[in-house]
Amino acid sequence: MTDYSSNHSDGLRPATLLVHQGRDRDSFTGAATVPIYTASTYHQHGGRDGAYDYARSGNPSREQVEDAIALLEGGTAGFAYASGMAAIAGALALLDSGDHLLASSDLYGGSYRYLSTVLPRQGITVDFVDTTDAAKFAAAIRPETRAIFIETPSNPLFRITSLRAMVELAQHHNLLTILDNTFMTPLLLRPLELGVDVVVHSATKFLGGHSDLLAGLAVTADADLARRLKHYQNAAGNVLAPFDAFLLSRGMKTLKIRLEAAQAGAGVLAERLSQHPAVQQVLYPGLTDFPHRARHFAQSSGPGAVLSFILREPARVAGLLKRVRLPIIAPSLGGVETILTHCWSMSHAAVPDDVKASIGLSAGLLRLSVGIEDVEDLWRDLEQSLEG
Numbered sequence: 001m002t003d004y005s006s007n008h009s010d011g012l013r014p015a016t017l018l019v020h021q022g023r024d025r026d027s028f029t030g031a032a033t034v035p036i037y038t039a040s041t042y043h044q045h046g047g048r049d050g051a052y053d054y055a056r057s058g059n060p061s062r063e064q065v066e067d068a069i070a071l072l073e074g075g076t077a078g079f080a081y082a083s084g085m086a087a088i089a090g091a092l093a094l095l096d097s098g099d100h101l102l103a104s105s106d107l108y109g110g111s112y113r114y115l116s117t118v119l120p121r122q123g124i125t126v127d128f129v130d131t132t133d134a135a136k137f138a139a140a141i142r143p144e145t146r147a148i149f150i151e152t153p154s155n156p157l158f159r160i161t162s163l164r165a166m167v168e169l170a171q172h173h174n175l176l177t178i179l180d181n182t183f184m185t186p187l188l189l190r191p192l193e194l195g196v197d198v199v200v201h202s203a204t205k206f207l208g209g210h211s212d213l214l215a216g217l218a219v220t221a222d223a224d225l226a227r228r229l230k231h232y233q234n235a236a237g238n239v240l241a242p243f244d245a246f247l248l249s250r251g252m253k254t255l256k257i258r259l260e261a262a263q264a265g266a267g268v269l270a271e272r273l274s275q276h277p278a279v280q281q282v283l284y285p286g287l288t289d290f291p292h293r294a295r296h297f298a299q300s301s302g303p304g305a306v307l308s309f310i311l312r313e314p315a316r317v318a319g320l321l322k323r324v325r326l327p328i329i330a331p332s333l334g335g336v337e338t339i340l341t342h343c344w345s346m347s348h349a350a351v352p353d354d355v356k357a358s359i360g361l362s363a364g365l366l367r368l369s370v371g372i373e374d375v376e377d378l379w380r381d382l383e384q385s386l387e388g
């Protein structure tokens with residue numbers, strides 16, 4: 001078992017924690033990286049419990065990233081899962097049949113799918129509300145409401161929810177707050193410090209950072225929630241495999257320099273796109289005219305490396321996707337390579353068209369996750385693909 005009580009950052013800063021991750025060498029050999037422990041089971045000396053018994057319950061390779069995310073988010077316990085959706089499912093397993101959940105109306109498409117099609121079959125009712133409006137949110141709380149599930153900035157419309165306002169309401173009504181911190185990462189937003197109960201990540205995105213694995217993480221600073229998350233992770237078995245834990249650990253070591261480079265590039269591209277005649281609007285918290293700029297920077301230390309832009313003529317999306325050369329065109333984000341997503345047909349394909357329309361997601365919107373290529377090459381490519 002992991003000794004969570006030893007999980008403290010010793011005042012180390014994020015760049016250091018990312019590299020050293022709580023355990024930065026193998027305790028057996030001193031190897032500079034934690035080995036990929038593939039064993040499914042562990043010898044119990046004399047039949048007695050050792051530190052590990054069965055790999056679903058605990059594995060040193062997986063624990064490295066679990067400890068790392070706990071340290072980075074300022075939590076006491078981290079959990080690693082086979083995907084971001086598995087982490088979200090693990091966090092939402094804190095709810096019981098008969099409970100009511102409130103969620104941001106503008107969510108990652110896969111989260112929308114899970115909340116709208118799976119949870120109801122478990123007897124959990126879900127309402128999607130505009131969490132950027134505290135009054136609307138408060139009006140949606142029912143006696144059986146147990147939790148809220150939030151994304152900020154929301155994806156892909158960059159609506160900003162005030163976490164302080166949400167946490168205050170949630171604490172007043174005794175609701176659990178769960179936040180998907182995939183877009184910001186613990187380097188730009190530390191929700192547990194603002195009173196959020198459980199933070200989840202699709203580590204497939206920025207934390208892994210190389211578009212070469214699926215992984216999910218959950219973190220909490222509450223001992224009882226940690227115990228329940230651990231119980232479900234072990235009982236359901238949706239754990240991160242050791243090889244993928246190794247890839248994630250390796251990716252996390254460079255998160256700070258990757259994110260800083262990508263964020264700088266995103267700032268340049270957001271500015272230039274917003275001045276391009278073919279572009280109607282750019283949604284990016286780093287722009288001076290971004291509507292919720294002050295609210296975003298009251299809780300986050302940077303704008304991130306993802307932006308959305310809306311074409312004046314949605315019919316030109318197809319031509320742009322044909323002409324663009326550098327970005328991969330795919331439903332993901334957070335990689336070293338720039339990723340361009342047509343959310344309507346890719347990341348949010350699981351959201352019915354009328355729901356997309358009702359939340360303001362249009363067919364002319366493109367999401368750009370800026371990578372770490374040379375920004376001038378990216379701009380030249382975007383510019384040529386916006387012509388014609």
Ligand SMILES: *Cc1c(COP(=O)(O)O)cnc(C)c1O
Nearest residue numbers: 083084085108180182202204215
């Ligand atoms: C990708 C993503 C998820 C789902 O993560 P997977 O690793 O693909 O399962 C959840 N939330 C957000 C914000 C995402 O971008």
